[in-house]
Amino acid sequence: ALAGKYLWRLTYGSALIGLGYLAYGIYEDRHPVDQRPSDPSKKTLVILGSGWGSVSLLKKIDTENYNVVVISPRNFFLFTPLLPACTTGTIEHRSIMEPLRNILRHKSTAVTFYEAECTEIDPVKRVLTLRDNSEIKGDMAETSLPFDYLVIGVGAQNTTFGIPGVQENACFLKEIADAQKIRTRIMDCIETATFKDQTEDERKRLLHMVVVGGGPTGVEFAGELQDFFQEDLRKWVPEIADEFHVSLVEALPNVLPMFSKQLISYTEKTFKDEKIDIHTKTMVKKVNEKTIFAEVTKADGTKEMIEMPYGLLVWATGNAPRAVVRDLMTKIPSQAKARRGLEVNDYLVVNGTEGIWALGDCAATKYAPTAQVATQQGQYLARLFNTMAKTQALEEDIARLEELGHSTASVDDKKSIASEIEAKAKILRRSKRLMPFQYTHQGSLAYIGSDKAIADLTFGAGNNLASSGQLTYLFWRSVYVSMCFSTRNKMLVVMDWLKVKMFGRDVSRE
Ligand code: FAD
Ligand code: NAI
Numbered sequence: 001a002l003a004g005k006y007l008w009r010l011t012y013g014s015a016l017i018g019l020g021y022l023a024y025g026i027y028e029d030r031h032p033v034d035q036r037p038s039d040p041s042k043k044t045l046v047i048l049g050s051g052w053g054s055v056s057l058l059k060k061i062d063t064e065n066y067n068v069v070v071i072s073p074r075n076f077f078l079f080t081p082l083l084p085a086c087t088t089g090t091i092e093h094r095s096i097m098e099p100l101r102n103i104l105r106h107k108s109t110a111v112t113f114y115e116a117e118c119t120e121i122d123p124v125k126r127v128l129t130l131r132d133n134s135e136i137k138g139d140m141a142e143t144s145l146p147f148d149y150l151v152i153g154v155g156a157q158n159t160t161f162g163i164p165g166v167q168e169n170a171c172f173l174k175e176i177a178d179a180q181k182i183r184t185r186i187m188d189c190i191e192t193a194t195f196k197d198q199t200e201d202e203r204k205r206l207l208h209m210v211v212v213g214g215g216p217t218g219v220e221f222a223g224e225l226q227d228f229f230q231e232d233l234r235k236w237v238p239e240i241a242d243e244f245h246v247s248l249v250e251a252l253p254n255v256l257p258m259f260s261k262q263l264i265s266y267t268e269k270t271f272k273d274e275k276i277d278i279h280t281k282t283m284v285k286k287v288n289e290k291t292i293f294a295e296v297t298k299a300d301g302t303k304e305m306i307e308m309p310y311g312l313l314v315w316a317t318g319n320a321p322r323a324v325v326r327d328l329m330t331k332i333p334s335q336a337k338a339r340r341g342l343e344v345n346d347y348l349v350v351n352g353t354e355g356i357w358a359l360g361d362c363a364a365t366k367y368a369p370t371a372q373v374a375t376q377q378g379q380y381l382a383r384l385f386n387t388m389a390k391t392q393a394l395e396e397d398i399a400r401l402e403e404l405g406h407s408t409a410s411v412d413d414k415k416s417i418a419s420e421i422e423a424k425a426k427i428l429r430r431s432k433r434l435m436p437f438q439y440t441h442q443g444s445l446a447y448i449g450s451d452k453a454i455a456d457l458t459f460g461a462g463n464n465l466a467s468s469g470q471l472t473y474l475f476w477r478s479v480y481v482s483m484c485f486s487t488r489n490k491m492l493v494v495m496d497w498l499k500v501k502m503f504g505r506d507v508s509r510e
Helices: 002-030 052-060 080-086 100-105 176-193 200-206 216-236 261-273 323-331 371-407 411-432 470-483 487-503
Strands: 044-048 067-072 076-078 097-099 112-115 117-122 127-131 142-146 149-152 208-212 245-249 277-279 282-287 291-297 303-309 312-315 356-358 443-449 452-459 463-469
Touching (some): 002 487, 044 052, 052 067, 067 100, 076 100, 080 176, 080 216, 097 100, 100 112, 117 323, 176 200, 176 216, 176 312, 200 208, 200 303, 208 216, 216 245, 216 261, 216 443, 261 277, 261 452, 261 463, 371 411, 452 470, 463 470, 470 487
Parallel strands (some): 044 067, 044 149, 067 112, 149 356, 208 312
Antiparallel strands (some): 076 097, 291 303, 452 463
């Protein structure tokens, strides 16, 4: 009875602490702090992008030390891991967007933000060209901005490998607008398929949803789409129940090459049970408005061209560098061989430049282009900039003390100045010893549909744990909710999940 009493108290106490923490989070998010104005006489540090890398840098950097300017065509941070869920309305898009203004207003010293695309980087003159590419433009829509330090965190764009017809006919899945377009197209295909007197072949084509690319983006989207069909569409539109189907096309012999064998088999089996067709060893070569042309490698090694009529095509075959990055690569001789992105050294400095760093998907490193890597790189650069500022202040202090030491005649004063210099020099030596960037992999997680997820977790010194199924799905959910940017995001995501459980997904076409 005594144990029960204490357990009850413990639960009650924890709940109160949890509620207090939540309330504090809401309060903190709601009221921006008073800020010191930015100081243009300080060194100008320009940060390009408002994604995982740049925002993690912004969160940790002490903005008092620099005149920080952020440039991005997107005035918000996007929590990409939950983007596939926006394509079917499991999560509403605004639940995973966090306004950049909110992030910047919480810094101790003000940060300048320009909503613009950086179209050109001149690494020699140290000037950027910016263009307002939003719908509404003022008299000034293009200008330049000089910088002392530059961090490039512009991410990557979708690769099409130049395959004919992809750019014109496929949907991609990288930005909010992509998810909205897919959501609209799914419903458009369904409503068109059920149009009066629609032919059978056309109905079948329109209800065939094809995903190209068996990496995590393609797999997660295929899983979400099949959930939408199983849980809602077949109930709202029963006439499509026998014909709606999802296919996943992958050029390699299996999907999810970055996961362990056991999890690959689990995913392939789950997809089979859920009636998602996986076409491996199938490389798409051409696409037109209604058909995909792909080359299949058969078991005996021979190749065959097949045609796949489709209603919706989602293209998820990985990343390619953005135009501004490609242009910069051509301006730096030591980047001549770079293909995947800007080559950087161990400190993330762009090879062949000074005072220019790159992080996240736009940098070509030995790590996979993931949010995990970009976040850790952002945190590393924040430490680097904070240390650089500290180092500079110490150097100035030492120079001032040395001057004072020279000008003073008293032997005692000289001695005490010398010991002060020595103490500062010691701290300076320590802070100059910044280690190169080192990535700590915490594991990979992916949702594969039907309330199942897979996880390849890393803990300790290289220990791995592969886990899959519905418990892993609960783990996946709790990890991603806890990782959402703000308390507001966390609450909105949880409410979206509850809403879908209670009312089902919304099938109206916007
Ligand atoms: P991004 O986050 O893409 O940010 C780039 C920023 O640069 C954006 O703000 C963009 O608007 C801005 N920008 C673009 N062009 C310019 C320009 N010319 N000038 C200035 N700014 C510019 N990774 C994981 O680790 N786990 C996951 O579960 C996961 N899920 C994903 C799901 C999906 C659907 C996708 C597409 C990716 C997922 N990723 C995941 C990968 C992860 O999102 C990326 O690796 C990560 O976003 C890279 O961060 P970044 O800062 O380099 O670029
Ligand atoms: P990816 O590069 O991981 O996978 C693309 C797949 O497309 C490859 O397997 C490739 O073989 C296939 N492909 C290429 N050309 C093809 C063709 N013509 N026909 C058929 N198949 C073709 O790309 P993805 O999934 O967009 O991921 C990009 C990055 O984002 C990766 O680093 C990934 O790890 C990360 N990411 C991580 C997630 C997670 O951890 N849950 C979720 C989504 C993305």
